[in-house]
Amino acid sequence: MAVPDHVRLAALAAFDRRREGAVLLELIDDTCTGSWELHPALPAGVTRVLVFAGPGLLARVSVLDVENGQRPEGVARLEVRTTPEIELLVEVLSPRTDVSLRSGPGSRVLVSAPSHGPLSMVLSRVAAGAVRGRDWQTSWITL
Amino acid sequence: MSTRLTPGESATLVRDAAGGDRHSWELLVDSYAGLIWTIARNHRLGQADAGDVSQTTWLRLVEHIGSIDDPARVGAWLATTARRECLRVIGRGSKTFPVADAGPLADGRPHHDPEIDAALLGDERDAEVQRALLGLSPRCRQLLHLLMLDPPASYDEISAAMGMPIGSIGPTRGRCLDRLQGLLAMRGIAEPARSVLDGDSH
Numbered sequence: 005m006a007v008p009d010h011v012r013l014a015a016l017a018a019f020d021r022r023r024e025g026a027v028l029l030e031l032i033d034d035t036c037t038g039s040w041e042l043h044p045a046l047p048a049g050v051t052r053v054l055v056f057a058g059p060g061l062l063a064r065v066s067v068l069d070v071e072n073g074q075r076p077e078g079v080a081r082l083e084v085r086t087t088p089e090i091e092l093l094v095e096v097l098s099p100r101t102d103v104s105l106r107s108g109p110g111s112r113v114l115v116s117a118p119s120h121g122p123l124s125m126v127l128s129r130v131a132a133g134a135v136r137g138r139d140w141q142t143s144w145i146t147l
Numbered sequence: 148m149s150t151r152l153t154p155g156e157s158a159t160l161v162r163d164a165a166g167g168d169r170h171s172w173e174l175l176v177d178s179y180a181g182l183i184w185t186i187a188r189n190h191r192l193g194q195a196d197a198g199d200v201s202q203t204t205w206l207r208l209v210e211h212i213g214s215i216d217d218p219a220r221v222g223a224w225l226a227t228t229a230r231r232e233c234l235r236v237i238g239r240g241s242k243t244f245p246v247a248d249a250g251p252l253a254d255g256r257p258h259h260d261p262e263i264d265a266a267l268l269g270d271e272r273d274a275e276v277q278r279a280l281l282g283l284s285p286r287c288r289q290l291l292h293l294l295m296l297d298p299p300a301s302y303d304e305i306s307a308a309m310g311m312p313i314g315s316i317g318p319t320r321g322r323c324l325d326r327l328q329g330l331l332a333m334r335g336i337a338e339p340a341r342s343v344l345d346g347d348s349h
Contacts, residue, residue: 145203
């Protein structure tokens with residue numbers, strides 16, 4: 005089956021998405037595909053929750069519902085929280101855009117992300133006004 | 148055009164790409180992009196979803212390229228990753244149901260029923276059938292979609308993708324087909340044969 009050119013080019017471009025030194029946070033739960041009977045009901049205003057985990061950190065990413073009935077087309081709003089709770093900077097990586105979307109610092113960070121295509125988040129710990137230690141990076145997912 | 152690699156060649160390319168060699172990565176893409184694309188399309192994903200599955204699979208390889216247990220079998224690793232991503236996309240809820248390409252509603256065994264083919268796959272009924280399918284719950288649509296893949300998803304895969312106990316799949320399939328049968332009847336489409344709905348042994 006012939007592979008479309010844009011698909012091949014996207015595969016080649018993936019090589020440039022390596023983030024040296026970041027600690028990988030693997031996706032361990034997703035309310036969209038997990039055991040639905042065991043998931044508690046989502047809070048009001050939340051349409052999906054993804055949980056990533058890696059050495060030293062668990063990150064919970066909530067996909068938020070539209071705000072006041074309006075949201076720019078193709079944009080999702082995400083809330084990022086961690087366990088243990090730390091001050092974070094969150095950077096969204098997406099092959100769909102060259103713009104690097106970054107939000108924070110805070111222990112509960114709201115960030116915008118493309119609602120289509122693969123995305124990954126880089127989490128940086130902030131202490132005393134500066135980034136400390138190695139970054140974490142979530143596994144690539146699609147919303 | 149894909150290049151068939153020996154296991155040794157695959158292992159070398161994986162190790163070199165992990166070390167930052169871009170040309171090795173390009174050779175891996177040229178060798179396995181067709182495999183991933185075929186898997187995505189065989190899951191009846193549209194072009195956009197198939198493209199996302201492909202890109203996510205390659206990005207996952209970038210994440211793990213330095214830690215794959217058996218680099219010589221990177222093709223199998225890519226195929227498994229792509230398939231899991233396809234099931235995740237399906238689990239999110241497909242916007243359309245691929246009626247035109249649907250195979251028999253089998254539970255993994257070779258099974259062909261001309262009556263359900265006629266009821267579901269007739270060209271002149273596609274629009275009505277699509278509307279009937281949209282009348283099902285999202286979980287019924289997901290389940291029937293997985294059962295209609297080529298090859299059909301196994302009950303283990305369905306259980307993992309939908310978080311449904313394996314023992315529930317057969318009875319749920321039956322309820323979904325009963326519901327679909329009722330919706331089709333409301334649209335004047337002849338009922339599928341009862342033999343397709345009976346006998347869920349798996």
